[in-house]
Amino acid sequence: xxxxxxxxxxxxxxxxxxxxxxxxxxxxxxxxxxxxxxxxxxxxxxxxxxxxxxxxxxxxxxxxxxxxxxxxxxxxxxxxxxxxxxxxxxxxxxxxxxxxxxxx
Amino acid sequence: xxxxxxxxxxxxxxxxxxxxxxxxxxxxxxxxxxxxxxxxxxxxxxxxxxxxxxxxxxxxxxxxxxxxxxxxxxxxxxxxxxxxxxxxxxxxxxxxxxxxxxxxxxxxxxxxxxxxxxxxxxxxxxxxxxxxxxxxxxxxxxxxxxxxxxxxxxxxxxxxxxxxxxxxxxxxxxxxxxxxxxxxxxxxxxxxxxxxxxxxxxxxxxxxxxxxxxxxxxxxxxxxxxxxxxxxxxxxxxxxxxxxxxxxxxxxxxxxxxxx
Numbered sequence: 001x002x003x004x005x006x007x008x009x010x011x012x013x014x015x016x017x018x019x020x021x022x023x024x025x026x027x028x029x030x031x032x033x034x035x036x037x038x039x040x041x042x043x044x045x046x047x048x049x050x051x052x053x054x055x056x057x058x059x060x061x062x063x064x065x066x067x068x069x070x071x072x073x074x075x076x077x078x079x080x081x082x083x084x085x086x087x088x089x090x091x092x093x094x095x096x097x098x099x100x101x102x103x104x
Numbered sequence: 105x106x107x108x109x110x111x112x113x114x115x116x117x118x119x120x121x122x123x124x125x126x127x128x129x130x131x132x133x134x135x136x137x138x139x140x141x142x143x144x145x146x147x148x149x150x151x152x153x154x155x156x157x158x159x160x161x162x163x164x165x166x167x168x169x170x171x172x173x174x175x176x177x178x179x180x181x182x183x184x185x186x187x188x189x190x191x192x193x194x195x196x197x198x199x200x201x202x203x204x205x206x207x208x209x210x211x212x213x214x215x216x217x218x219x220x221x222x223x224x225x226x227x228x229x230x231x232x233x234x235x236x237x238x239x240x241x242x243x244x245x246x247x248x249x250x251x252x253x254x255x256x257x258x259x260x261x262x263x264x265x266x267x268x269x270x271x272x273x274x275x276x277x278x279x280x281x282x283x284x285x286x287x288x289x290x291x292x293x294x295x296x297x298x299x300x301x302x303x304x305x306x307x308x309x310x311x312x313x314x315x316x317x318x319x320x321x322x323x324x325x326x327x328x329x330x331x332x333x334x335x336x337x338x339x340x341x342x343x344x345x346x347x348x349x350x351x352x353x354x355x356x357x358x359x360x361x362x363x364x
Binding site for chain 2: 004006007008009010011022023025026028031039041042070071072073074075076077096097100101103104
């Protein structure tokens with residue numbers, strides 16, 4: 001989970017959003033949401049509890065969460081990561097990598 | 105609002121004087137009339153204090169119409185709204201350079217994707233560079249925030265069945281619908297045959313359309329412009345091109361349930 005402020009988002013309705021780490025070094029994330037209506041031309045992947053690796057437990061998703069995997073955004077540092085949700089399973093992560101090939 | 109092509113290089117004054125970026129994706133968000141692109145900011149090597157790191161992609165002088173070497177900062181890649189692209193300054197003219205840049209972008213998440221030789225550097229980051237990068241990220245971040253925030257803020261939506269079509273309504277649509285619904289109260293004529301039951305009150309009401317102005321009718325039926333006829337409680341109502349009702353007047357039995 002990431003602070004909106006770290007992402008430059010000024011939203012009156014929320015202060016934080018799930019973030020999927022695309023790259024640890026440099027630190028790049030893509031922002032997720034469980035309510036955002038994605039554009040028709042977005043390349044999006046949705047993940048729920050079954051997509052998280054039980055061997056690396058975290059707080060989990062509050063509901064099915066969708067990420068536009070073509071968006072990559074830097075954040076200044078790990079201090080902007082509020083808490084750990086979990087790690088995608090190998091299969092779920094492969095979906096991200098495959099989807100990202102359609103971003104171009 | 106400019107339409108930018110992949111490989112085009114733009115000035116971004118909102119990120120600072122002289123700020124440049126290269127567009128690396130097709131436009132997205134067109135269905136919302138709010139085009140955005142994934143971009144990579146460009147820097148002269150001297151701006152990066154001569155540090156060419158593993159997340160700085162080298163664009164050679166011959167590969168762009170800028171004519172000098174630039175480093176594409178993958179560590180600062182981000183989505184940007186088209187309206188924040190100010191002027192197209194140059195473009196990448198070598199397809200291989202654009203393909204290598206794509207590979208470098210994918211390489212960030214998938215290290216098994218190889219990147220052309222000499223594109224990425226090996227320099228270690230100094231504290232000065234880290235601080236400078238943090239400043240640059242902070243300078244560009246509000247622009248990406250603009251690309252993300254409205255979409256997230258207007259995230260709520262719902263579908264309704266109108267005739268045979270499921271129509272999507274955004275938060276704003278619902279606000280409009282709510283105000284239209286209040287306005288439609290004028291369409292309800294007299295309440296007849298009230299009935300009370302356990303926990304519910306039932307009413308039959310007559311709706312008289314013919315005596316209302318076209319403005320009121322327009323308000324009531326403006327949920328979706330595609331539909332020029334509606335079915336209310338089994339009675340078909342047609343609206344002509346001026347959004348006035350073709351039918352003069354007829355009764356509609358409508359049941360209203362209210363929790364006691």
